[in-house]
Amino acid sequence: MYSPRMPELDAAARPDETTRAEDAALVERLRAGDEMAFADLIATYHNALLRMARQYVDSAALAGEVVQDTWIALLDSLPRFEGRSSLQTWLFRILMNVARARRRKEARSIPFSAAFPSADNQSGDNPGFYPGWFPRVGGAWITGPARWEDQPEDVALSSETHDLIAQAVATLPPSQREVITLRDIDGFEAEEVCNLLGISDTNQRVLLHRARTRVRKALAPHMGERP
Amino acid sequence: MSGNLTCKELVALISEYFEGTLTPDVRARFDEHIAGCGNCAGYIAQLRTTIRLVGTLREDDVEIPAREALLGAFRDWKSRAGAGS
Numbered sequence: 001m002y003s004p005r006m007p008e009l010d011a012a013a014r015p016d017e018t019t020r021a022e023d024a025a026l027v028e029r030l031r032a033g034d035e036m037a038f039a040d041l042i043a044t045y046h047n048a049l050l051r052m053a054r055q056y057v058d059s060a061a062l063a064g065e066v067v068q069d070t071w072i073a074l075l076d077s078l079p080r081f082e083g084r085s086s087l088q089t090w091l092f093r094i095l096m097n098v099a100r101a102r103r104r105k106e107a108r109s110i111p112f113s114a115a116f117p118s119a120d121n122q123s124g125d126n127p128g129f130y131p132g133w134f135p136r137v138g139g140a141w142i143t144g145p146a147r148w149e150d151q152p153e154d155v156a157l158s159s160e161t162h163d164l165i166a167q168a169v170a171t172l173p174p175s176q177r178e179v180i181t182l183r184d185i186d187g188f189e190a191e192e193v194c195n196l197l198g199i200s201d202t203n204q205r206v207l208l209h210r211a212r213t214r215v216r217k218a219l220a221p222h223m224g225e226r227p
Numbered sequence: 228m229s230g231n232l233t234c235k236e237l238v239a240l241i242s243e244y245f246e247g248t249l250t251p252d253v254r255a256r257f258d259e260h261i262a263g264c265g266n267c268a269g270y271i272a273q274l275r276t277t278i279r280l281v282g283t284l285r286e287d288d289v290e291i292p293a294r295e296a297l298l299g300a301f302r303d304w305k306s307r308a309g310a311g312s
Contacts, residue, residue, distance in 0.1 A: 139233020144266030
């Protein structure tokens with residue numbers, strides 16, 4: 001079960017012998033240029049680092065840069081790593097330093113809504129529908145949404161469908177992508193997302209809904225629509 | 228609002244429906260409309276399916292370009308630092 005919780009950080013505790021040995025072995029492999037070791041490390045920590053970085057800087061893009069810089073700083077710092085803390089603690093301390101420095105550098109704090117102006121073609125501030133769905137006067141669908149084939153819950157996704165959805169989410173406007181990722185992929189609650197991004201509940205809900213309707217639209221041709 | 232919801236009004240309320248923030252009164256009208264409207268029921272089902280499918284993604288799926296860039300950076304670091312044999 002995918003959990004969005006952060007790894008426990010106990011800065012005061014010395015690592016136990018097992019951890020020290022594992023860390024020392026990993027550091028050796030990294031210093032020897034073992035790419036698999038580095039890929040494993042990224043897979044383990046990259047997302048958690050991103051979420052922590054996001055608390056320091058104003059956008060997901062900046063958080064991504066902070067984490068990229070953190071990984072390089074980690075590699076450069078390896079000669080100085082003595083095992084007095086765990087490698088995990090070392091890594092997160094580097095992240096915090098990089099994130100704070102970056103935050104200071106970003107002299108002006110841009111409000112989230114100004115950083116990502118809404119540029120999609122959905123109508124109005126709130127309603128999640130497209131022009132042409134409803135007449136200007138009267139409230140019935142002009143043409144009802146076409147039927148999708150039933151998607152049984154236990155059927156594994158084809159890789160084609162999976163790639164289509166990943167593509168649809170990856171190409172959303174950044175503000176929408178951020179909210180749908182935090183809500184529907186990471187499982188954060190609405191209130192947590194509002195706190196993380198510094199946006200109102202209404203704003204969060206509108207962005208989420210726009211994102212979902214965009215992805216639905218991208219999926220529709222693929223879902224066996226029958227006229 | 229009073230009386231029955233139109234489809235257009237319902238669609239405008241869908242985000243609140245999914246968030247669970249409709250008042251009981253409006254929610255009752257919402258449910259009543261869906262019970263009798265195949266178009267709206269179908270649209271909501273499609274959104275539910277969309278949400279479920281998005282939920283099968285991992286953050287890696289939308290972060291792949293970043294991972295490739297990092298591995299490239301590792302190789303650059305390797306050659307700078309003279310790591311490996």
